[in-house]
Amino acid sequence: MPSSPTTETSAARSLRRLLIGPPLRSRQISQEEITPVEGLSALSLDALTSVAYGPEAIIVVLAVAGASALHLVLPITISIVVLLAILVFSYRQVIDAYPGGGGAYAVTKANFGPRVSLPAAASLVVDYTLTVAVSIAAGVGALTSAFPSLTSATVPICLAILAVVTVLNLRGLGETARAFLLPTMVFIVGLLAIIAVGLIHPLAVNVPQPGQSQLPTHGLQTVGVLLVLKAFSAGCSALTGVEAIANGVPLFKDPKPVRAKRTELLLGVILGAMLLGLAVLARRWHIAPRSGQTVLSQIMGMAVGRHWAYYLVSLTITLVLALAANTSFGGLPVLASLVARDNYLPHLFALRGDRQVFANGIWALSAMSAALLIAVNGNTLTLIPLFAIGVFTGFTLSQAGLVVHWWRNRPSQWRHRAAINGLGAVITAVATVVFLATKFTEGAWVVVVAVPAFIFLFVRIHAYYDRAATTLGLGLIPAKPERKPCLVVVPVTGVSRLAEHAIAQALSISSQVIAVTVALESSDTDDRVEELQRQWRQWDPGIPLEILRTEFASVAAPLVSFVNDLRDSRHEQIIVLIPTVVPEHLRYRLLHNQVDLVLSNALRACPDVVVARVPMALGTSDGRPPGGSGVPSAKPRSD
C-alpha cells in the first residue's frame, strides 16, 4: 500500500502507529484458552473488586441513622452472601444451558425473542458503561485514600486511567491485560490475609485513621424497614459481575462448562469470604464513613497499619479495579457488534479496525464512561444506585430466561434446576424493585430513562435498516444495468494546465463536454470576462465555455443551479469533473482556496449527478512537457 500524504499527515500517522500499533492480520488474534484460576483474573475481576465499594455502600446508608445502626452491617451482609450463593448456583446452570457463552442478550433473544432481548441489550450497555465508571472511580478512591494529597486530582486521574485502558484495547491488548494473573492473586491473597490478620485481633494495629468522621450527630433517621432495605439494595452492588463467567464459557479449556462452573464456584467462595470478613471487621471496629478514606482503606489501615502491606494492597486494588474496567472493554464492543449484526445498532459497530478489534465500540464505551466520570466528579457512591439497577435487571431477565429454557427442554432434574433459577429471578426482581423504589430520586431515574431510550434507539435503527433494505432491493436480484450517454461539466477558473488536465479527462469520458466558469460581479467583471473569452479562443480546447454571472459571493450556487437545469432539460447522465490541485505537502493545502471542496459538497445535493474531483499533483512530474504555446496572459495567479 502506498503512503497516503493527503489523508493523514506523517506526524499524525506516526503518533497513531506508536499508540495503536501497525495493522494486524486476522489470524494474529490470540485464541488462548484459560484455566479456572486464570478465569478469575480474566472474567471475575469485576465481581471480586466490588468489595471495594459494596460494604462501603451499606455503611454509608446505615450511617444516616447514626452510630447505633452500624451493627446492622453484619446481618445485611449475610443476606447478601445468601443471595450471592443463589446467583452462583443459577449461573452454574446458565453455563450448562449455554456452553456457547450466553450473555443476557443471547439468552433472552433465544428464549423470548427480540422484544425482551432489546431491554437486555440496553441494560447491558448501561451496565458495561457503569462498570467502567464505578471500577475506575473506586480504584482512584483506593489510591487517594492511600495518598490523600492526590484527592484534588481525582477526575484527571480517573480520565488518565480510562485513556490507558482505551489505548490498550485499541491496540488489541485488552485480552492480554485481562489475563494478568499476578495482580489478581496479590489482591485476593493480600486482602484475605489482611482480613485474617484483622480477625485474629491481637495482631491488629487498630490505630486512629486519618480523615474526619462523617457520622451525623443531628437529624438522625430511625432504623426502619426502609433503611434496612436501602442498605441491602446498596450492598447488592457487591454482586455485580457474577454473570461474567457465564458469558465467557468459550474462553475456557476443555471441558469448558466444567471449568467455567468451577471458576464460578471459586468466585462465589472468595467473594463471600471477603464480604463476610469485611462486615465482621467493620462491625467490630465501628467503621463509619470518613472524609477522604474509603471503608476498605479504613479496615485495611486498622488491621495492619499504614505500612508496606497497606500500601501494596491499596495500589493492587487500584490496579485490579482498572483491570475490572478493562473487562467491560471486552464485553461492550462484542455486544455492540452482535446487536449491530442484528441491525439494531449502526453497522459501524460490527466493523473491525486495523488491529482487528471493534474500535468503534471501544471509542463509544470510552466516551460514555468519561462523560459519566466527569458528571459524578469521580465519586463512586453517586454511581452505585445507577449501577445496581441495570445489573439486577440483567440478572432477573437471564434467570427468567433459564426457567423458560428448562421448561421447554425438560432435561433430567429440570424442575430442580428451574426452581433454583426461578428463586434467583424472584429475589433479584425484588431487589430491583427495592432499588428503584428507594433510589429513584438519588439517580436511579437515569437508568430508568436511559434503558428505554436505548431501546427506542435500537427500534428506530432497525426500522431504518428495514426500509433501506427494501429500497436497495437487498436479497433480490436487481435489473440489468442500463447505459446512457454522458455529458461532462468541467468548472474552470481560467486557462491553465489545471483546466487542460481536467478537460482531457472529461474528453476521455465523453465527447460531450462543457466548461463552465463563474464570474462574480464587481467593477471590472466585463473586462475579466472578455479577457477570459479571448484566452479561451486562443487556446481553442475544442469545447464551449459557459460563463455564469452572479451578484452573490458564492461560486457554488450558480454552478449547482446550472447543473440542475442541465439534468432537468437533458436526458444524458451528468458528470461533473472538478479540477483539484494536490500540493506536494499537506501544509500547502490551505494555500489553495478549497473551491473544489466547496463545489463538490454543494453538488452532492444534486441527485443522480456523479461528482468527481480530478486531482493534479503539484510538484511531481506528470509525464508531459510543461507549458504550451507560450503566450503569456495578463495576470499570473493561482487559485
Add this chain to the structure above:
Amino acid sequence: MPSSPTTETSAARSLRRLLIGPPLRSRQISQEEITPVEGLSALSLDALTSVAYGPEAIIVVLAVAGASALHLVLPITISIVVLLAILVFSYRQVIDAYPGGGGAYAVTKANFGPRVSLPAAASLVVDYTLTVAVSIAAGVGALTSAFPSLTSATVPICLAILAVVTVLNLRGLGETARAFLLPTMVFIVGLLAIIAVGLIHPLAVNVPQPGQSQLPTHGLQTVGVLLVLKAFSAGCSALTGVEAIANGVPLFKDPKPVRAKRTELLLGVILGAMLLGLAVLARRWHIAPRSGQTVLSQIMGMAVGRHWAYYLVSLTITLVLALAANTSFGGLPVLASLVARDNYLPHLFALRGDRQVFANGIWALSAMSAALLIAVNGNTLTLIPLFAIGVFTGFTLSQAGLVVHWWRNRPSQWRHRAAINGLGAVITAVATVVFLATKFTEGAWVVVVAVPAFIFLFVRIHAYYDRAATTLGLGLIPAKPERKPCLVVVPVTGVSRLAEHAIAQALSISSQVIAVTVALESSDTDDRVEELQRQWRQWDPGIPLEILRTEFASVAAPLVSFVNDLRDSRHEQIIVLIPTVVPEHLRYRLLHNQVDLVLSNALRACPDVVVARVPMALGTSDGRPPGGSGVPSAKPRSD
C-alpha cells in the same frame, strides 16, 4: 438553488441564517460617505478610547518608585501630547499625499517595495489583533471597576464581547456599528464634562474609592531616567490609532482630504485635552493603582462620585471600547485580502463570503484575539508593551515613507513637509527603541518574535504560489487536451440495486468496467465468496467481478493496491466509481458504514486516478421500477 440536506442540517442552516443572515448581493454593500464628526466614531474610536489605558500605564510604571514619583505623570503626559501633535500634523500630510487611503502597507509598498511593505503588513496584523484584545480588555476593565462583582468573570465577558463583535462583522454590520454616533458623543462629552467637574474642584466629590491601594511600601525603585523613559513609552500607548483616519480617506464626503484632515485635527484636540485633563486630576488626587479599579474609574469616581453620571460614562466606555475593537475588524480583513491578492497570504483571505465580507479574515482576527485575551487573562496592562511596539513601528515606517515621497515628488513646501514627517519618524523610532529596550522581558519579545514570524510566513507563501504558478503554467496557453480510453472500476459489497445503479453509470462512461469486492478473511470466507459469485452469475450484469481477499481488517488497502496495479499496467485513464447510499435524513448517515468515504479518501492517494462517489438517494423514488427478477438471496443486510 435546491435545499442541500447532505451538506448542512436544517437546524444548523437555520442557526447560521439567524446569526449571519441570508446571502447579500454585491450591490447591497453600503457605500455611505461620512462627515468629520461621523469620522470620529467611524475611524477614531481606537485613538480616543486609549485614554482608558494610556494614563493608567504611566501611573503603574511610576508607582514602583512609590507615591513620591506619581507627580511625574503630568510632565510625561505633556511630552506625550507634544508627540501627539507631531503625529497629527504628520498624518494630515499623509492624507494629502495618499488621498486614496494609504495604510502603512500601501505607503511602504509604493515607496520602498515589498521588502519593507512585508514588515509593515506583519506589524499591522499584530497591531490589529492587539487593538482588539486591548480594547476589549480595557472595556471589561471599565465594566468591572463599576461593578466589582463581575471581576471574576473577566475572561468570559471579554470573550462574549468578542463573539458579538465577530458575529456583527460576519453579518456585514461592522461598517454600520462603526458609525454609531451616539455612544461616541456621550463618551466624548461625558468624559470631558467629568474632567471639567474635577478641575473645578469645589464641585468634585473626592470620596474614598473602593479597592486596596497597590502602591508598594517596600523595595521602592529610585526615580531615574530609565523609569521616566519607561513611563513615557508606556503612556505612548495612548497614541495608538491616530493613523486610522489616514487609512480611511475614501470614506469621507468630498472634498475627502479636507474633511479627513479636519477629523484628524479634531481627534488631536480632543485626545490631547482628555490626556492633559486626566493627568492634572491624577496628580492632584495622588491617584495610584488600586485593585479592581482602573485609574480612569478612580478619577471619574473622585470627580462626580459613584452616581448615575459615573455609571453612565463607565458603561459608555465599555461600549465605545467594544466599538474600537470593531474598528480592527474593518481593517485586518481588508489588509489580509490585499496581502492575499499579492500572493503573500492564502487566497482564502481574498474570497468574500455570502455576506460579501472577507469572512476568513474576520475569523482569523477573532481567533487570534481570543487566544491573546485568554493568554493574558483579560489583563490590559500585560498587553500594553506588546501593543505600543507594533503601532510605533508602523508610525516610523509610514512617516519615513512620506519623507521619501516628498523628496521624490517635490511639491511646493516639500522641505517643510518632509521635515514634519522626518521629525515624526525620528521621535517614533526613538520611542520604539525605548519600548524595546525597557519592555523586552515584559512581553515585548512576543512582538519581536511575531513580526519576523509573519514575514517568514508571507515569504514562504509567496514562494509556494510562484512555484504553483509555474507548474500550472499560469499566464501561458496550455497544450490542447488529449483524450484517452477509460477503464472504470466499481467497488461493490454485493448484488443489490445500489451496485446496479453504480454499474449503470460506469457503463455509461465506458464499455470497460470491472466490479471489485473485498473479502475479509474469517472462518466462513469461502462460503461467502461462493455465494456472492453464484448471485453474480445469476444477475449477469455483463461485467466481471474481481474478488480481493485480505487478512487485514481494512477494505481500503487491497482496493488501493488493485487500482495502483491497474494504473501501472494499463494505459487507460482509470476512473473509480464508489456506490454511495444517501439516506433521506442526515441523522441516518451514521447508520451507513461510511466505507465509501474511507475508500474515496484512501484512493485520493493514487495520482491520476479520478475518484467519484455515485450517490443513490434512499427514500426518494428514482423513477425506476423497484426490485428485479425477484429471487431472494440468503442474507438481507444493507451496508
